[in-house]
Amino acid sequence: MQLGRVVGTVVATVKVPGLTGVKLLVVQPLDRALRPVGGQVVAADAVHMAGPGELVYVVAAREAAQAMPDPFVPVDHAIVGIVDAVRTLAGDDPAAPRPSPPPAPGEPAGGPPASGPTPLARRGTRGRAPS
Amino acid sequence: MKLARVVGTVVSTINSPAFDERTLLLCDLLDPSGAPAGGSMIAVDAVGAGAGEMVLLLDEGNSARQILAAPGAPIRTVIVGIVDEVTGGGAGDADRD
Amino acid sequence: MLLGRVTGTVVASRKEPLIEGWKLLVVRQLDAENREAGGYVVAADAVGAGVGEVVLYATGSSARNTETTRDRPCDAVIMAIVDEWEIGGREVYRK
Numbered sequence: 001m002q003l004g005r006v007v008g009t010v011v012a013t014v015k016v017p018g019l020t021g022v023k024l025l026v027v028q029p030l031d032r033a034l035r036p037v038g039g040q041v042v043a044a045d046a047v048h049m050a051g052p053g054e055l056v057y058v059v060a061a062r063e064a065a066q067a068m069p070d071p072f073v074p075v076d077h078a079i080v081g082i083v084d085a086v087r088t089l090a091g092d093d094p095a096a097p098r099p100s101p102p103p104a105p106g107e108p109a110g111g112p113p114a115s116g117p118t119p120l121a122r123r124g125t126r127g128r129a130p131s
Numbered sequence: 132m133k134l135a136r137v138v139g140t141v142v143s144t145i146n147s148p149a150f151d152e153r154t155l156l157l158c159d160l161l162d163p164s165g166a167p168a169g170g171s172m173i174a175v176d177a178v179g180a181g182a183g184e185m186v187l188l189l190d191e192g193n194s195a196r197q198i199l200a201a202p203g204a205p206i207r208t209v210i211v212g213i214v215d216e217v218t219g220g221g222a223g224d225a226d227r228d
Numbered sequence: 229m230l231l232g233r234v235t236g237t238v239v240a241s242r243k244e245p246l247i248e249g250w251k252l253l254v255v256r257q258l259d260a261e262n263r264e265a266g267g268y269v270v271a272a273d274a275v276g277a278g279v280g281e282v283v284l285y286a287t288g289s290s291a292r293n294t295e296t297t298r299d300r301p302c303d304a305v306i307m308a309i310v311d312e313w314e315i316g317g318r319e320v321y322r323k
Binding site for chain 3: 007013014016026052074077
Binding site for chain 1: 144150192203
């Protein structure tokens with residue numbers, strides 16, 4: 001599965017029977033720093049709620065058809081989720097999809113920054129002294 | 132299968148039902164020496180992998196559905212192992228860190 | 229799926245029996261700005277598209293998921309005729 005940004009919509013009246021009512025969206029695939037990578041594709045919206053501007057994840061190939069209400073459809077890219085947040089390792093490329101909401105009242109100062117990714121705890125580091 | 136390093140998580144509330152209760156991890160693809168091979172993928176975690184770990188990534192739908200016991204699921208990329216060591220990969224063998 | 233423009237037809241009188249009966253069309257890939265993207269594909273037609281039309285085509289094993297191509301060897305199928313598309317709210321193409 002890949003990250004992508006919905007950048008447009010496609011309207012097609014004449015299409016194969018199983019795709020009636022299915023929304024078709026133009027998606028720009030992204031790398032994990034949310035930079036465009038590769039060409040844009042048209043993906044079927046399997047979550048029924050994706051729209052332009054949204055950060056999504058897309059499944060490609062035959063599995064895309066499995067996401068559709070009728071799985072016997074010629075669909076090779078499908079939006080299978082809308083991304084709320086991408087959290088990367090501390091010190092990694094920032095990849096927050098959108099500015100985080102302001103900190104909740106009472107959140108201690110010096111907590112995670114209000115914008116940007118929330119660092120993950122690093123795990124499985126061999127040879128590291130126990131903290 | 133491919134080698135990859137877990138670099139983050141993807142959080143999603145609105146998703147295809149097959150993804151409910153599943154952990155999505157963002158992985159950078161690696162070459163056998165452990166160096167970034169370019170590109171990243173989102174994978175469903177089947178083994179309890181954590182951030183920073185080197186993992187084995189399987190990118191084939193039938194296998195993915197078998198491992199997750201999810202027939203008909205629109206899932207094709209799954210983390211199927213946590214790598215302890217890779218030997219013979221050239222340019223210094225990679226270990227999990 | 230990819231956007232494409234049908235630019236021609238392919239006739240092959242001697243062919244694998246499983247692919248008999250299809251209309252085969254040459255499809256030039258388009259980018260999202262309606263420019264030719266360089267590649268082309270020969271696709272089976274599942275919707276009655278004609279030369280000059282802008283279409284959507286699916287590739288890979290998904291291309292076998294139409295009544296026309298069911299259980300037959302196919303790696304590209306035209307599955308929709310495009311009326312219009314827009315990028316960032318701007319209309320790029322209208323039939």
